[in-house]
Amino acid sequence: MTTREFDxxxxxxxxxxxxxxxxxxxxxxxxxxxxxxxxxxxIGDDDSLQQLKNATHLPGMVEPALCMPDGxxxxxxxVGGVGAIDARTGCISPGAxxxxxxxxxxxxxxxxxxxxxxxxxxxxxxxxxxxxxxxLGGGGVVKGTADxxxxxxxRGVEWAVEAGYGIESDLAHCEDEGRRPDARPEYVSQKAMxxxxxxxxxxxxxxxxxxxxxxxxxxRGDVAEAYGLEEDGIVVLIxxxxxxxGHQTCNDYxxxxxxxxxxxxxxxxxxxxxxxxxxxxxAEEYYGAMGACINFAWVNRQLITHQVRETFGDVFDADPxxxxxxxxLYDVAHNIAKKETHEVGVDAExxxxxxxxxxxxxxxxxxxxxxxxxxxxxxxxEDVPETYREVGQPVIIPGSMGAGSYVLRGGDESMGxxxxxxxxxxxxxxxxxxxxxxxxxxxxxxxxxxxxxxxVKAQSGATIAEEAPGVYKDIDEVIRVSDELGIGDKVARTxxxxxIKG
DNA sequence: ATGTAC
Numbered sequence: 001m002t003t004r005e006f007d008x009x010x011x012x013x014x015x016x017x018x019x020x021x022x023x024x025x026x027x028x029x030x031x032x033x034x035x036x037x038x039x040x041x042x043i044g045d046d047d048s049l050q051q052l053k054n055a056t057h058l059p060g061m062v063e064p065a066l067c068m069p070d071g072x073x074x075x076x077x078x079v080g081g082v083g084a085i086d087a088r089t090g091c092i093s094p095g096a097x098x099x100x101x102x103x104x105x106x107x108x109x110x111x112x113x114x115x116x117x118x119x120x121x122x123x124x125x126x127x128x129x130x131x132x133x134x135x136l137g138g139g140g141v142v143k144g145t146a147d148x149x150x151x152x153x154x155r156g157v158e159w160a161v162e163a164g165y166g167i168e169s170d171l172a173h174c175e176d177e178g179r180r181p182d183a184r185p186e187y188v189s190q191k192a193m194x195x196x197x198x199x200x201x202x203x204x205x206x207x208x209x210x211x212x213x214x215x216x217x218x219x220r221g222d223v224a225e226a227y228g229l230e231e232d233g234i235v236v237l238i239x240x241x242x243x244x245x246g247h248q249t250c251n252d253y254x255x256x257x258x259x260x261x262x263x264x265x266x267x268x269x270x271x272x273x274x275x276x277x278x279x280x281x282x283a284e285e286y287y288g289a290m291g292a293c294i295n296f297a298w299v300n301r302q303l304i305t306h307q308v309r310e311t312f313g314d315v316f317d318a319d320p321x322x323x324x325x326x327x328x329l330y331d332v333a334h335n336i337a338k339k340e341t342h343e344v345g346v347d348a349e350x351x352x353x354x355x356x357x358x359x360x361x362x363x364x365x366x367x368x369x370x371x372x373x374x375x376x377x378x379x380x381x382e383d384v385p386e387t388y389r390e391v392g393q394p395v396i397i398p399g400s401m402g403a404g405s406y407v408l409r410g411g412d413e414s415m416g417x418x419x420x421x422x423x424x425x426x427x428x429x430x431x432x433x434x435x436x437x438x439x440x441x442x443x444x445x446x447x448x449x450x451x452x453x454x455x456v457k458a459q460s461g462a463t464i465a466e467e468a469p470g471v472y473k474d475i476d477e478v479i480r481v482s483d484e485l486g487i488g489d490k491v492a493r494t495x496x497x498x499x500i501k502g
Numbered sequence: 503a504t505g506t507a508c
Contacts, residue, residue, distance in 0.1 A: 205506090
């Protein structure tokens with residue numbers, strides 16, 4: 001048997017791209033890493049494996065805890081982690097969702113080709129930079145009145161479209177149609193709402209960005225056609241989340257868990273995994289508040305989409321919808337927990353079980369935590385919008401600003417292998433601190449422009465250094481693993497034209 | 503990720 005060991009954690013190769021940390025001690029289930037040998041080396045280089053192992057201690061975890069091929073260490077639970085926990089007997093963990101609730105990415109297609117934008121990159125990047133608020137702190141597209149914040153939290157994209165910031169088809173082209181049915185705005189604190197108030201329609205900082213891209217490769221022509229993608233076509237990618245509002249909400253509930261459920265916390269190997277027991281008031285309140293933050297993040301990306309459409313309309317002197325065909329291709333969340341029903345192994349008494357103890361499979365309602373992982377439902381799944389149901393859910397996976405991105409479709413194996421999930425990006429190779437020691441923002445910017453005709457404009461040079469292409473794993477390798485496992489199939493590849501950052 | 507710290 002092929003094995004690998006990192007800092008005393010041993011992994012056994014189950015099959016190609018699947019590595020298992022066997023169950024031992026207090027682990028409820030084994031853990032699995034979905035990675036090629038080279039990606040596993042990168043994942044084993046930080047604390048991800050220990051964090052993944054720790055997460056198997058969470059009560060009610062069913063089936064192995066998973067790390068996607070782009071995984072790296074995060075707060076308590078790895079970024080790139082998927083944890084499926086029984087929604088009746090288990091728990092829900094804010095750290096396994098992430099501080100940036102519904103950080104996610106959407107792609108807007110256009111009728112433009114690369115020839116239409118070549119030579120006008122600087123004009124375009126300047127106009128977008130002007131139109132889309134970015135960077136730390138406040139300033140949004142709309143005035144965040146109490147009614148606006150409330151509408152966004154309660155109704156998501158539906159609110160934004162009714163307020164004039166989108167078109168009807170935007171709703172269907174968004175995960176959950178841009179609205180979590182179980183959102184409970186009353187469980188979002190006043191402090192969180194105050195932080196979100198003047199951030200409605202703002203990119204933020206860190207790895208968040210807005211990028212104009214050209215399609216360089218089409219791998220599955222029929223699926224690309226269903227998605228409205230063609231080689232040489234121009235698309236726009238928007239990557240951001242719920243800003244201060246989601247961050248505050250995560251923080252609020254972590255503190256409340258510490259105060260109200262210290263007993264559960266004491267049994268966990270890492271305080272950062274703090275979880276509210278399923279069925280508790282706190283679990284219900286966090287789940288409802290998180291749903292509202294999810295809606296807020298969707299509104300955020302929707303308002304930015306509106307600004308992008310207006311800007312393209314101005315720059316190309318055309319109607320963004322009728323002439324430029326700027327329809328939303330799809331919007332995916334990659335920091336989220338949702339109640340979903342999946343098949344899990346059960347023992348003779350019908351209790352969730354793994355390995356030899358599992359004698360049958362049965363459906364269970366689970367809190368599926370996807371932290372830095374993207375839902376990737378296959379063709380035929382009823383949660384895939386009707387227009388895409390025959391080909392599978394679009395999965396948008398951004399790479400670094402020097403490498404480009406991928407559009408995948410949910411693969412036929414995703415439900416059985418990864419609770420209908422795949423990777424969410426290239427995944428960091430080093431910390432932000434280390435990145436700033438290795439790179440200088442201005443140099444990175446010059447190299448991208450001179451070497452690859454990629455025009456980057458950012459609020460802060462430090463952010464460019466933190467997000468330098470060399471800070472990330474190889475996106476092609478991440479996607480290869482997803483494709484070969486059959487959890488997310490390659491549809492098209494894009495390459496950056498211009499990029500704005502916080 | 504984040505009014506980059508309780």
